[in-house]
Amino acid sequence: MSNEKGPDHSRRKERSRQAIFAATRALVAEEAYKNVTVEAIAARAGVGKQTIYRRWPSKSAVVFAALLALSEDAGGLSVALPDTGDLRADLKLVMRATAKEFADPSFDRPIRALNTEIANDAALAAEYREKLAQPLEEAKKARLRSAQEVGQLSADADLDLVLEVLYAPLFQRWLHRSGPLTDAYADSLVDATLRAFGP
Amino acid sequence: MSNEKGPDHSRRKERSRQAIFAATRALVAEEAYKNVTVEAIAARAGVGKQTIYRRWPSKSAVVFAALLALSEDAGGLSVALPDTGDLRADLKLVMRATAKEFADPSFDRPIRALNTEIANDAALAAEYREKLAQPLEEAKKARLRSAQEVGQLSADADLDLVLEVLYAPLFQRWLHRSGPLTDAYADSLVDATLRAFGP
Structure with missing residues (x-):
């Protein structure tokens, strides 16, 4: 590969994204919202705080992205409504x-x-x-x-x-x-x- | 007056309550909500922080009381619905x-x-x-x-x-x-x- 950011890099980046999102969702589900901090998300995801701040500017942004991804990863969570004719x-x-x-x-x-x-x-x-x-x-x-x-x-x-x-x-x-x-x-x-x- | 907390005390207390509520409402109207703090309310109302904390346990409580009083002081803001028969x-x-x-x-x-x-x-x-x-x-x-x-x-x-x-x-x-x-x-x-x- 001539591209130094090859498939390994992409896979690592995606794994870290998934770990951050999973940690964010777990904390949001467990804690009062004011106690969900970027520090706590980083600790739980096993990444540095800067790894989060490089991609999202704030707690709001990473929480929003994590919840949005939840619905995207589920293939758009209950997007299609049933149509039985009734x-x-x-x-x-x-x-x-x-x-x-x-x-x-x-x-x-x-x-x-x-x-x-x-x-x-x-x-x-x-x-x-x-x-x-x-x-x-x-x-x-x-x-x-x-x-x-x-x-x-x-x-x-x-x-x-x-x-x-x-x-x-x-x-x-x-x-x-x-x-x-x-x-x-x-x-x-x-x-x-x-x-x-x-x- | 045998009661040492007489009418002067009550009037002062009510004036301070009104000043705290007015300051709270002004700040809530002007600032992003996360910037509304008990410190800022106290400074604007011209009272000590402890004067607020003696009566309300948190920012949430004083904000809620100030907004509730707004409606109570207005005699229950638009409580009665018109009844023209239509x-x-x-x-x-x-x-x-x-x-x-x-x-x-x-x-x-x-x-x-x-x-x-x-x-x-x-x-x-x-x-x-x-x-x-x-x-x-x-x-x-x-x-x-x-x-x-x-x-x-x-x-x-x-x-x-x-x-x-x-x-x-x-x-x-x-x-x-x-x-x-x-x-x-x-x-x-x-x-x-x-x-x-x-x-």
Whole structure:
């Protein structure tokens, strides 16, 4: 190889990236967010602090990258919505799974951490929207469009609004811990959304 | 006066409380939240740091108390909903005002700060619900009940769900900066909610 940064270098770099991300996710899941520091991530990943700072400018940036990679590595975590031809049944399946996910303690802390970052940093919020929220929303809208084509959803429904009415109550209830995240609640959001935007 | 902590003491204590709250709100509005410290609040209020720590255990606690008092001092900030007899018109008035409030930069930072605190502290979230969110929700539900009585809202609508479908999309759109907070958007939330829960 004429390139001195050959495959060994790339493999080492990727291994170190994975170790940093795994350490970050573990700490975010275990610790109060203010106790997750770049020092602690470096120690747990077995790398020097500078290895982290060479690639990410701040704790926020590495936390965000680690959580984003989690979804990318999973092949885009639940991107495609089921399409059995029955919109109500498909949405109930998805919303019940989403409610269960939000109610899971191992999901709770990392996603609170991510939300804290994006709520307080407009640039990160834009990156989050572009890289994570919008691809997910596009996949969901594809399912809603196929429902519009078969007359299960109003042809002139604003699909951004449909998704907000469906998901935002669950998100807010989780964020403010203002009520239970049950199957019945998931179903009631689907039913309300279909009454609002049905044919 | 036989009581050595007489009216002068009470007045001084109240003046110091007001100065601390005013300084807290000013800093929260001007600074990135991580730069708002108990030291900075004390300096701006012209009191010693210990004066703050004697009454509140942490930055979170004094920020939360200052924002809570803002609403209490205003006599419970927009607690009562208008009741002209036309639910749709009344809700559009309220939701347009709410969208305008959220879009106002002087409101934005303090409420982001408050949301950051309650998202990451279950005890504070419970206090927020009890002292601020629930009284507001009760006032809103009173208006929804009067609409149920005159047949403008389904008699068996779950009023907690109605409020979530009405407000949570606006809250999420503001928190994630994912879309404009316009009059048209406010109206579309009212229309969707009334389609979902109308008679």
